[in-house]
Amino acid sequence: MDALVVVLNLVKHYAGHAAVRGVSFEVRGGEAFGLLGPNGAGKTTTIGMLACLLEPTSGDALIAGASTRRDPMAVRRAIGVVPQEIALYPTLTARENLRFWARMYEVADGEAGRRIEEVLDIVGLRDRAGERIDTYSGGMKRRINIAVGLLHRPKLLMLDEPTVGVDPQSRTNILETVKQLNREGLTVLYTSHYMEEVEFLCDRIAIMDLGQIIAMGTHEELRLQVGERDLISIATHAARIGTVLPASLRALPGVDDVRMREDRLEVLTTTGRRLLPQIVTQFVTHDVPILAIEVREPNLESLFLHLTGKGLRD
Ligand SMILES: Nc1ncnc2c1ncn2[C@@H]1O[C@H](COP(=O)(O)OP(=O)(O)O)[C@@H](O)[C@H]1O
Ligand SMILES: [Mg+2]
Structure with missing residues (x-):
């Protein structure tokens, strides 16, 4: 049982408001783990702390053995993050955007060209990669975000509600892509407020509400808790x-x-x-x-x- 992610009592307060109130869980290597909860549950805040984008008020998380507080550079190397908001240059093509991000992630120049084509293949957009991002649909942009998150071959891919507001075709593509990546061994941390998505993708699920995990387990374990x-x-x-x-x-x-x-x-x-x-x-x-x-x-x-x-x- 090697845990790739160990979350230790993470707390985040925003100006007195407790957005995350002591969240702990583990994600094993190779597992797909889901954070399921309604809007405002604290999913994005939790992901933000795991990705070293937000400093915890207290608590810590270890990713591939590295502390988000003491060794954020090692954490960043181990993770790929697919955020909710799109961070792409609209006037550049998809391929040019990936080239930019490959440099940011310090993918070796000799490898970058090949890796960019690989990740474009994974998200199924290689044939459209020469077009400008501002001609892309919201769902296609989200798929390019996933490609960006994969560039440096992370051990863990974290996706924050990647299907919200996208067309049905991209939604299916995103879910299938993540499922396939997990099958090939990539560890996945996936947040959603769509029950069907975490049911489809995730081996284990933590249900969040008001900054806390209120239930956690496999789909079957959670189902039994209902008592219905x-x-x-x-x-x-x-x-x-x-x-x-x-x-x-x-x-x-x-x-x-x-x-x-x-x-x-x-x-x-x-x-x-x-x-x-x-x-x-x-x-x-x-x-x-x-x-x-x-x-x-x-x-x-x-x-x-x-x-x-x-x-x-x-
Ligand atoms: N930058 C911020 N400043 C103040 N409050 C915030 C900020 N970001 C999130 N919150 C609040 O923290 C709570 C959790 O938000 P969030 O982590 O975005 O939840 P989720 O992603 O599950 O919808 C919400 O009540 C939200 O309003
Ligand atoms: Mg959110």
């Missing part, structure tokens, strides 16, 4: 249901309740879709047709609601 049960809804012909099938479903281990709703049977279970084969077998055994099956799981949105009494998106 899965609902499996099976559409059939009402006249065929009878009484034997509901009774035999009720008798299956893991089934909490079976409800009849006109032309549907609803099975409430704590073991989720793992029970599906046994449920289907019961229908077959009792010769009751299945027209459709739907599984509704409690999700991170319901966990957030459960913990805070409000939704992720206001």
Whole structure:
């Protein structure tokens, strides 16, 4: 268990306002870790401190063993940051922007040209790289930001809500690109207020609200915290249901309740879709047709609601 990132009780106050109130977590090498929280939760402030752009009020973080307070240069070498706001020259082409950033990141001159083409390939914009940035859509600019963050081959890529305000095509491209980079071994720290994105990308998730982490774990661990049960809804012909099938479903281990709703049977279970084969077998055994099956799981949105009494998106 080598932690690439160790966050130790980070606190940030802005003129008396506590934006981050004691945040601690670890990210292991190769992992994709998500910070999920609504606007104002403190995600950007946390990323800012990890990226050595903001000085913590107290606490520290170690990235690849280097302290953000004592050795910010080593931290900067280890990380690539994709910020929310775009830091690109509008009148230069994408390739020229990357050349500028390659110099900033001290990518060796001999390697820079090749590396720029590589990162353009990764974000799928090599064929447009000769065009000026001010002709780019917001989503394309965001993809160039990711390319910039990758130039110096960081161990850790931090992305702060990279899909906010971008077109759907770029959104998909960004999510797929990050997923692929993580598959190839890059450690990822990803912030979002979109539940689906952290579910898609992240091995472990910390849920933030009002400057604190209020829940942390794998998707499955967080789901179990909700204490809600899965609902499996099976559409059939009402006249065929009878009484034997509901009774035999009720008798299956893991089934909490079976409800009849006109032309549907609803099975409430704590073991989720793992029970599906046994449920289907019961229908077959009792010769009751299945027209459709739907599984509704409690999700991170319901966990957030459960913990805070409000939704992720206001
Ligand atoms: N430069 C700043 N000065 C004062 N307050 C700030 C500043 N930046 C952020 N905040 C406040 O800190 C809290 C956390 O903000 P932020 O880290 O941007 O949250 P998130 O990225 O999760 O939306 C919010 O209440 C925000 O208004
Ligand atoms: Mg933010």
